Amino acid sequence: MDISTLGGQILGQIPLGDIVLYLTPFNLFMFAGALIFTALIAMSRTETQIEAEFGSLKDNEVKVGLEEFKIRRFLAIVCGLATAGAMITGDLFNFTLFVALIGIVNIGIVSAVKQIDVLNAAFQYGLIAMIASLPLFGGAALVLASTGTLSLLQLSTLASTTPMMYFASLLLLMGIAGETGVAPFYATKAEMFRTPGSPFILIIHLSSLLVIVRAIEILLIINKPF
Amino acid sequence: MNLMATILLNVLIAFLLGSILFGLQRKIMARIQMRPGPPIIQHLLHTLKFFVKESSFPRTAAMPFYVAIASMLCAIWVSAVIVGPVAQGSLLLFFGIYALHKIVEHNAGSSSGSPYGKLSCVRAVFSAAAEVPLFAVLIIIYLQTNTMVISDIISYQAANGPLLFTIPLAAVMFFVLILSKAPYSPFAITKGKDIISGYETEHFGVLRGYLMISESIAWYMLLWVFLTVFFGPLGVMGYLVGMLALSVLTAFINATTPILNPNHSIMVQVTFAFIGIFGSILLMLAF
């Protein structure tokens, strides 16, 4: 439907060639939120996790080493910028590209950790993310094939939805569910969060949730059941 | 009255009323358990008390992230007050704010370094999976009213009657969502006593008071959105009575149910979601 019934009135557009970014209060708020969190990640240090030691009363401190800190911070900032881009983009393919990038970088953020169960969980999540990239891009391709456009502003002005567009949205939904780790894929993703490095695992969770909320807006733009 | 004064007044009302409603819930739960219970203003008094206590910031915490996350919680619920009662903007924004609340629960827990916070952090990720009812409610409201903007939803209900009667299962799903944010609810896995206080365990003094203020505003806003979206245009009295009724109902449910284990909590919420989604689709197709 009309974009202004979803996110509030359109505040403006930023045309970058044929990829147009549009801003409604909803998109702007999510964009600003993603950027603020990215800035927080860039300037925070990591926490020290305290664990109990078996066989004595001492504490075990689990820290993030310097090399690991630098690479994980870089990947976390990239993930934050990708999330911010996914929030205001007006182009469907751009959105799916950002989501795929988020999926890849999420694996990267935890793969520098040296805990076996976390690496196992990241591996399983990575498998699902790779499998999900097929329906993700396939859905975007089907939207292009059935409507001739990838621009969300143009898609919102179309009169009706063809069955192929319904199928494409279903594929998109499956792709996003796999990449971001919604139910039932959240179980392995949750295990990835048991590692130290709180600012970096923030962006893993934040990117997933913000992408899901934006995906609802996009799916409601594409589908017009009435 | 100018815009800033409206915002300040609404934030103040949200904080005060939210605290009183929390206190009322504790009172009702206590009376069901046949004990006198604390006074109704207890939550408000605790919030103010924490502001004058000595605070300590854990040596192991990730600074300044640790303090910034608590500030983000207040910032997002102040923006919820702006989106709701002040500007009556888009419902999608409100649910974006709800998603950010989950993020804050997640990171308030992991940023302190305490093992209880870490457990609560992982449980917050699990509980984010129970946002499936949230999305279903959004989509069903959109399909019914063609809009997500709160002011248009209000005018739709002024013309066509309350949405509670046309999409009742969506109202039930939203109520389950509200229930999961109530204290001592069966779905309150991130704050269960088995992990001390969950993500709030290492937030002392100022930060604990800060979190309590934000949670009072959050409770008020959740109830406000429910009443506005499902009951339509209500006056001040209508909102008061509605919020009281919802708080009393959640208090009764919380007093008589145990806190479910994390997997069961998620599965119950997801089951409610499936029943709600398929039931609503069937209702829409039938009528």
Add this chain to the structure above:
Amino acid sequence: MIYNQENCIQKENQKIIFKSTKGDEMEKLTIASYLMFIISVLGIFYALIYNPASWIVYGISIVLIPLFILSLGLITMARSKKDEQDERTNEPFIGY
């Protein structure tokens, strides 16, 4: 990731290092909190009196109202006694 098992033994040495910096940290915190308080009060009064465009008011309220509450809390919070100050950093889980 460094499994630092000698940390607890090193803590005795660290105590000496921490002792001298805690006092300055509290002073810095006090100055910073007063600064935040003044900035937030000024911003809120500016929005109240001059009534600028609505997006400016939204921005001011989202940023400055939480900052105001935080700074108020940091100003009103009780401070620990000087001789107990380094206990608060080094023994955070024992508060007796």
